[in-house]
Amino acid sequence: MQYYSIKKEEWDKTLEQLLLSHTIFAAVKNEFGLDYELIKPEDIAGISYNIPKPATPLKSFFLPVRENVTAVRAPQKPRIILGIPNCDIEGLSLLDSIYLDEDFDDIFYRDRRENTILISSDCFGKQEHCHCLTYDIKPYSERISDLAAVLLDGIIMLRIITGKGEDFVRKIPQAHQVTDEKIMASINDKHKVAEESLKSDHISLPGYSKTGSLVSKPNMEIFVKYSSHCVSCGACTTVCPTCTCFLLIEKPGFEKVKQMDACQYPGFERVAGGEDALFELKNRFRNRYLCKYVWKPEKFSSIACTGCGRCIEACIGKINKNELFIELAK
Ligand code: SF4
Ligand code: SF4
Ligand code: SF4
Numbered sequence: 001m002q003y004y005s006i007k008k009e010e011w012d013k014t015l016e017q018l019l020l021s022h023t024i025f026a027a028v029k030n031e032f033g034l035d036y037e038l039i040k041p042e043d044i045a046g047i048s049y050n051i052p053k054p055a056t057p058l059k060s061f062f063l064p065v066r067e068n069v070t071a072v073r074a075p076q077k078p079r080i081i082l083g084i085p086n087c088d089i090e091g092l093s094l095l096d097s098i099y100l101d102e103d104f105d106d107i108f109y110r111d112r113r114e115n116t117i118l119i120s121s122d123c124f125g126k127q128e129h130c131h132c133l134t135y136d137i138k139p140y141s142e143r144i145s146d147l148a149a150v151l152l153d154g155i156i157m158l159r160i161i162t163g164k165g166e167d168f169v170r171k172i173p174q175a176h177q178v179t180d181e182k183i184m185a186s187i188n189d190k191h192k193v194a195e196e197s198l199k200s201d202h203i204s205l206p207g208y209s210k211t212g213s214l215v216s217k218p219n220m221e222i223f224v225k226y227s228s229h230c231v232s233c234g235a236c237t238t239v240c241p242t243c244t245c246f247l248l249i250e251k252p253g254f255e256k257v258k259q260m261d262a263c264q265y266p267g268f269e270r271v272a273g274g275e276d277a278l279f280e281l282k283n284r285f286r287n288r289y290l291c292k293y294v295w296k297p298e299k300f301s302s303i304a305c306t307g308c309g310r311c312i313e314a315c316i317g318k319i320n321k322n323e324l325f326i327e328l329a330k
């Protein structure tokens with residue numbers, strides 16, 4: 001792949017210039033961990049590179065928790081999101097399949113997608129629950145994001161992924177194309193180290209070719225057992241980069257408000273006559289697994305789990321879906 005390099009201090013100055021015309025969100029480490037922040041000039045030096053993973057899923061930038069879809073929207077400044085892990089980039093690919101479907105093009109989603117430059121960040125480390133590789137997702141991006149950024153010995157290396165990314169880099173005069181194969185080899189070495197480390201962590205976790213059949217097995221006892229710790233808070237779906245369910249709420253004056261929903265909430269499937277196919281907790285709990293590992297692959301040829309591990313970290317009942325899968329596979 002093609003790389004451009006720019007000294008870190010020049011890159012920081014470039015970001016400062018870009019702030020005049022763009023809104024920039026970037027991954028920044030704070031006392032609670034890593035998360036996206038709206039960047040001001042004084043924050044630029046503190047942007048984190050190559051550390052997994054921001055607490056907030058990327059989908060939050062494209063699917064707000066609540067928005068009025070009948071209100072007139074003011075034009076937005078172009079936006080840059082910097083420091084996105086590949087698990088979230090791959091999650092966005094599924095959101096694209098859903099929201100940019102040829103029969104249903106969501107104009108709000110499209111506007112935000114077109115208005116955003118995505119700069120992913122190669123993960124050179126991992127968090128406890130990262131398991132992207134189990135689902136064949138690499139800890140670095142080679143598609144969908146516009147660019148990927150790597151910080152190497154005081155130099156920012158920018159891997160070109162899309163035409164939009166290439167146009168962006170070509171406008172930075174201080175960025176030069178990299179021809180030194182040793183530099184590219186050292187990035188490849190870092191990729192290999194990250195992959196080996198992820199591989200060794202999850203040897204017993206079933207890969208995505210098996211997840212669908214495991215969830216489909218009539219093995220309800222395991223779901224009953226794990227769901228007994230579930231309090232239906234919906235945190236697992238809220239933090240998930242691929243969960244997309246929403247409600248459309250009618251408001252007085254013909255207004256409509258789109259609000260993110262979650263199949264783990266009681267009443268998610270209740271209909272006007274009072275029937276509720278997911279009334280029982282065990283069925284709601286299993287619904288999430290069926291959705292992600294059986295129904296989404298049938299419709300979109302991809303499981304709806306990118307192995308980010310956020311649902312495990314967020315669960316108030318300390319439910320670990322990986323432990324559930326290992327038990328299902330026994
Ligand atoms: S049905 Fe549940 S698991 Fe599927 S997208 Fe909606 S909230 Fe997520
Ligand atoms: S199901 Fe869990 S691990 Fe998979 S993408 Fe969603 S939050 Fe991440
Ligand atoms: S985060 Fe845990 S407790 Fe909350 S709905 Fe999901 S599985 Fe249940």
